[in-house]
Amino acid sequence: MxxxxxxxxxxxxxxxxxxxxxxxxxxxxxxxxxxxxxxxxxxxxxxxxxxxxxxxxxxxxxxxxxxxxxxxxxxxxxxxxxxxxxxxxxxxxxxxxxxxxxxxxxxxxxxxxxxxxxxxxxxxxxxxxxxxxxxxxxxxxxxxxxxxxxxxxxxxxxxxxxxxxxxxxxxxxxxxxxxxxxxxxxxxxxxxxxxADGEGAMFPTGNLVDDLVLPTDVVAGGVLNATMINAGIPTVFVNAKDLGYTGAELQEAINGDEKALAMFESIRAHGAVKMGLIKHIDEAAGRQHTPKVAIVAEPVDYTSSSGKSVNKADIDLNVRALSMGKLHHAMMGTAAVAIGTAAAIPGTLVSLAAGNVERESIHFGHPSGTLRVGAQASLVDGEWKVNKAVMSRSAxxxxxxxxxxxxxxx
Known part of the structure; x- marks a missing residue:
């Protein structure tokens, strides 16, 4: 055979x-x-x-x-x-x-x-x-x-x-x-x-708070107050209440909302142009890691994603930040540096949400719980400087x- x-x-x-x-x-x-x-x-x-x-x-x-x-x-x-x-x-x-x-x-x-x-x-x-x-x-x-x-x-x-x-x-x-x-x-x-990220100014626009112009189908009125800072990582801070949020949201409240994610991406892209990171909003797709977008709010009680109760009396403010197009489950370390730096400078949206008082550290709430970060700021020749920001992590x-x-x- x-x-x-x-x-x-x-x-x-x-x-x-x-x-x-x-x-x-x-x-x-x-x-x-x-x-x-x-x-x-x-x-x-x-x-x-x-x-x-x-x-x-x-x-x-x-x-x-x-x-x-x-x-x-x-x-x-x-x-x-x-x-x-x-x-x-x-x-x-x-x-x-x-x-x-x-x-x-x-x-x-x-x-x-x-x-x-x-x-x-x-x-x-x-x-x-x-x-x-x-x-x-x-x-x-x-x-x-x-x-x-x-x-x-x-x-x-x-x-x-x-x-x-x-x-x-x-x-x-x-x-x-x-x-x-x-x-x-x-x-x-x-x-x-x-x-301060890179060689440019900590506040690339020269302002602690800017009017960020956006399409009217993104935000009503087409203008949003924003603090744009280069510290730790370029970050665009906006008030949670201006977008209809409390600042105590968990991941599912934003990541399951495609319209919200598109809104945050538009804010990020327009902020990147305003900060001089890109020349046109179309370039934002090729720079996904930076800048970050974060919403800030006065302290409120909430339950973290782990079930832990966070008492507003124990924190200075609430912050929620997006990374790579999604709400982060906790807080990016570089964004925490930006939060600590902005909190140390009176007049920023971060400082205003935390009571606008002089401070050398900030204790803020995020989706997984809380975090403390320290930063000391000083005004030198008309420009804000921060020598260092400090936080504790583990590895x-x-x-x-x-x-x-x-x-x-x-």
């Missing part, structure tokens, strides 16, 4: 398949975000420099673009807080330990946004740098706090991470609780030095080893 030869159509012929690449990586939580961390020298040679190859690699690692919005075939978690990548290297800057580059990966588009920092993941950079051997051993105590000097390459700023060390190793467990994170961990204090390694991607991605 002879076997019959099977002839496959040309488009069904067996294909030669390339093996997957193995790239050393660490999966980390920092604050209320998590992302995939890389040592620059561990990346494939083509991806060690900025450009198409690097973006293609990171998109495939995270699982984007995904028309299903789930990132099932990658490391992303299908939210702006979990679709993130970090590249760390020995610093090229004097008096710094490491360089930190952040890439916000779009979920449903083939796009990596390098326009800003991630404040939450900043808390994990110091730990990653120590674990990866990128910090000189002489700077790490056997027991105590290691001060890691980080150069944030996206915005050209210094971040100082105070990383707890026990018996010569990074301490990750502890009793510090952070609203928006389920389990307690070790506290990491993070200082954002000279947090933890979730997994380490290799991430695999199909070789044809490069």
């Amino acid at each position: 002879t076997s019959k030869k099977v002839h496959l159509p040309q488009n069904e012929l067996p294909q030669k398949h390339l093996p997957q690449l193995k790239v050393p990586a660490t999966y980390m939580r920092g604050g209320t975000s998590k992302g995939v961390f890389f040592n620059l020298t561990d990346l494939p040679e083509q991806a060690q420099i900025a450009g198409q190859a690097r973006d293609a690699l990171l998109l495939r690692v995270i699982g984007s673009p995904d028309p299903y919005g789930k990132q099932t075939d990658g490391m992303g978690g299908a939210t702006s807080s979990t679709s993130k990548t970090v590249i760390v290297a020995k610093s090229t800057m004097a008096d710094h330990d490491v360089d930190y580059l952040f890439g916000q990966v779009a979920i449903d588009k083939p796009f990596v946004d390098w326009s800003g920092n991630c404040g939450n993941l900043s808390a994990a950079v110091g730990s990653f740098a120590i674990i990866s051997g990128l910090v000189d051993a002489s700077r790490i105590p056997h027991n105590g706090i290691a001060v890691v000097r980080i150069w944030q390459k996206n915005i050209g700023k210094t971040i100082i991470a105070h990383v707890p060390i026990t018996n010569g190793e990074v301490q990750e467990t502890g009793g510090f609780e952070l609203d928006g994170v389920t389990f307690p961990a070790a506290e990491v204090q993070v200082e954002f030095m000279d947090p 933890r390694v979730l997994m380490e080893g290799w991430v695999r991607v199909p070789a044809d991605v490069l």
